[in-house]
Amino acid sequence: MDRSNYLKAVKNEKDSTIVEHQITKDGVQYYAWGGDEYSTTTGEEKDKDNEPKRKRVWISWSPDGRYFTLSRKDNRSLKPLWVINNVGSSRPTLESYKYQMPGEVDSTETELYIFDANAKTPRRINVSAFKNQTLSTWTKTPDKNSYKEDYFINYWLGTNEEFYISRSSRDLKRIDLLKVNINGTVNTIIQERSNVYLDVQKPLLIENKKQLVHWSERDGWGHYYLYDTNGKLINQITKGAFHTEEITGLDPASGTLFFTASGREKNEDPYYLHQYSINTNGAGMKLLNPGNFDHQVEMSESSKYFVNNSSRVNTTPESVLYNSNGPKSNDIGKGRSVVTFCCRLQISGTF
16 A cells, blocks of 8 residues: 555554555465465454454565565475473463474475565566575664654665675575665675584675675684675775674764674673774774773764663673763763663763
């Protein structure tokens, strides 16, 4: 349905003037459109008025709203796994779901589709490479602390014409980063290969979406690498005997990347996280929140400030507001036992 009809449905879902269009008609149980991870929709779920329950479809939209992606998998041939729930009720209950046990053969693969919202038609995209592979469509990170109407809409990571997904083998020893065009073409831009389990993180698009920051364990440590969007390696950004954890911000004007990492500071628990900054060319790495504590960071949308929550098991938690260059801006919650606040405060530290 379009926006005007959606607003009608928000007020009264049974409004007879609502116009909606059915896009697919071939969904069945265990091979459904928009079901759970096992493509399961039974049609038996009821709402409070005993009407068929509507379920949210986990799709990713293009920024202009013309297209969206949706995956589907045929799990009808998989055998069920039985689980007994014996906690929380007077009698145990039995639950079953489709599950592939080690050694069992699955003859179907996850399918990826691009839907044209205007034509209301799907196009299946050929992304097959590994047997029983897993697909992940990367989505744009919503603006921090934003409560706009589109906050809960998933926009794909990319442009109006192309988006990025990851493709993983079942043993997680092969991971590809793919760029998919709305015309159906697929380009493998980065390949990760290992004889052990590999992790994967969402890439960060920078330089007006002409470059991306990619996370990899290829040198034995989790580090960031700078690529162009055609898959050409520009340079390694971070390096050394430590583990980078999460990108927390970016200053596009200076090309400064902000991230958390562990294991770099001497004489500390190697699992303690700290906040760092570095230029995307790999120069000028800087520790921004020193202190022999575990640090949890929340950075402002502008990447000019961050709130640093630090503690150990034998210390009082402390919250401090930092400038992005490191010096303390103000103490927010020093000495408080609660370091997460549900209130509005100014950069000056005033509530």
